[in-house]
Amino acid sequence: MDAETTMHLIGSAWSLVPAVVAIALALISKEVYSSLFVGIVIGGVFWTVDSGAGLNGFLTHVFSDGMIASAADSYNVGILVFLIVLGILVALMNKAGGSAAFGKWAETHIKTRVGVQVATVCLGILIFIDDYFNCLTVGSVMRPITDRHRVSREKLAFLIDATAAPVCIIAPISSWAAAVSGFVTEGENGLALFIKAIPYNFYALFTIVMLFALITMKLEFGPMKKFEAAIKLAKETAPDEETETRKGTVLDLVVPILTLIIMCTVGMIYSGGFFTAQTAAESGELVANETYLDFIGAFASSDASVGLVLGSFATLIITVALYACRGILSFKDCMSCVPDGFKAMVPAILILVLAWTLKSMTDSLAADKFVETLVSGSAASFMNFLPAIVFVIAAFIAFATGTSWGTFGILIPICIVVFPNASDPLRIISISACMAGSVCGDHISPISDTTIMASAGAQCNHVDHVSTQLPYAIWCALVSFVTYIFAGFVKNAVLSLIFGLVVLFASLIAIKKLQKKTA
Numbered sequence: 001m002d003a004e005t006t007m008h009l010i011g012s013a014w015s016l017v018p019a020v021v022a023i024a025l026a027l028i029s030k031e032v033y034s035s036l037f038v039g040i041v042i043g044g045v046f047w048t049v050d051s052g053a054g055l056n057g058f059l060t061h062v063f064s065d066g067m068i069a070s071a072a073d074s075y076n077v078g079i080l081v082f083l084i085v086l087g088i089l090v091a092l093m094n095k096a097g098g099s100a101a102f103g104k105w106a107e108t109h110i111k112t113r114v115g116v117q118v119a120t121v122c123l124g125i126l127i128f129i130d131d132y133f134n135c136l137t138v139g140s141v142m143r144p145i146t147d148r149h150r151v152s153r154e155k156l157a158f159l160i161d162a163t164a165a166p167v168c169i170i171a172p173i174s175s176w177a178a179a180v181s182g183f184v185t186e187g188e189n190g191l192a193l194f195i196k197a198i199p200y201n202f203y204a205l206f207t208i209v210m211l212f213a214l215i216t217m218k219l220e221f222g223p224m225k226k227f228e229a230a231i232k233l234a235k236e237t238a239p240d241e242e243t244e245t246r247k248g249t250v251l252d253l254v255v256p257i258l259t260l261i262i263m264c265t266v267g268m269i270y271s272g273g274f275f276t277a278q279t280a281a282e283s284g285e286l287v288a289n290e291t292y293l294d295f296i297g298a299f300a301s302s303d304a305s306v307g308l309v310l311g312s313f314a315t316l317i318i319t320v321a322l323y324a325c326r327g328i329l330s331f332k333d334c335m336s337c338v339p340d341g342f343k344a345m346v347p348a349i350l351i352l353v354l355a356w357t358l359k360s361m362t363d364s365l366a367a368d369k370f371v372e373t374l375v376s377g378s379a380a381s382f383m384n385f386l387p388a389i390v391f392v393i394a395a396f397i398a399f400a401t402g403t404s405w406g407t408f409g410i411l412i413p414i415c416i417v418v419f420p421n422a423s424d425p426l427r428i429i430s431i432s433a434c435m436a437g438s439v440c441g442d443h444i445s446p447i448s449d450t451t452i453m454a455s456a457g458a459q460c461n462h463v464d465h466v467s468t469q470l471p472y473a474i475w476c477a478l479v480s481f482v483t484y485i486f487a488g489f490v491k492n493a494v495l496s497l498i499f500g501l502v503v504l505f506a507s508l509i510a511i512k513k514l515q516k517k518t519a
Contacts, residue, residue: 043361078305088341097248124163139457222471264311398441
């Protein structure tokens, strides 16, 4: 196979075709499993054509180096284990009656559909440690309450998804802050750079503001309007008899959730070496010019996969002990929740494995090299427009690959090279645009693990979740794009935020008025 043919596929726009095809098929066919597999096969074929490996090479690349390697990756295994344990915890809380008791409590305190949606958003904002943790925890807690108040599962999935990655990307103490810090080179303080970039992270900030605006204005548009109208007319479902007969109280839901938050936080800083460094400092093993890790430093060095597994397992043990000691569930009943929790997470696990495999196909086609060449080649002549350009490119790459963190790794080092002066405002704005665009693309991508887990947390059809949240996310992305153009020239965070918020509210009010005219 000659070099010209190889370059035509690997490291070119063709490297993004497998992911784009998979996404298009999922949206058209409403079936995600086969769509992802078709994308994987196309990626394997492209790689095989360039490498000349033949049928044996194709099978090895797709299944051994792709699917099996992705499922066996230590980080990915940790995320899968975390998913399973969370599924078991949800099953335990439901069987104990904690979810039903919380639903009854909420009925007396949350009286309206607006109230329950605001409560969902607020809970999502409060759980800012990690997006995976956010999606499944908020879903398990709020799903019974939103069902009672006739909020569609699709709307719940949107509220969960929109308060997962967009919240984590502006929270200094989160696994996302740790990831971004890790991509900053040249010895610069990555966490300090992350904090400086927060005011310019327009997509994340506007998404959160838009959520409250949509809820209080009672505004729905796009496919979501159909699902919300249908759920309002649907007959109320009967309560789960098993949970209703249990002796569970609100504390049987609240205590495991709070324990999960605390234990996952402890697990994260443990994986970042916090306790090891503290012990070394106290025992005098560190020399005079060394310092032990502080809390934020441990977060920046943490391994989210390990930390979440440790935290979730500790929570599972404590929850089983709590229920058994209080006589709510026998130990045998608790253990019967293990296969139930696993089965509930099987669809999400399958989609995640396929999505990771598709990403490995894209990586093998050197999509990152194509993007790096594209951005670095055009940066010099578009300096003031660069933040907006970076936002669009980051959104497209994250959408096509389903990963924010991979997009960070590609674009943040490029932004640092293009703007070597640390005091240049465009450097901060461009890095913020990279993070915002990555979150935007991840938010709307059917193959994003966060999007998949939001569907799992709300227990709604995955493709329905993607199609219903797409118009909202795109609208927010358009406002963010215009704001990045503005920010590229004024280079002021406050003025840019005011400008963007005015555009956002004006556009939402215009949509509301247009709906009234056409009603």
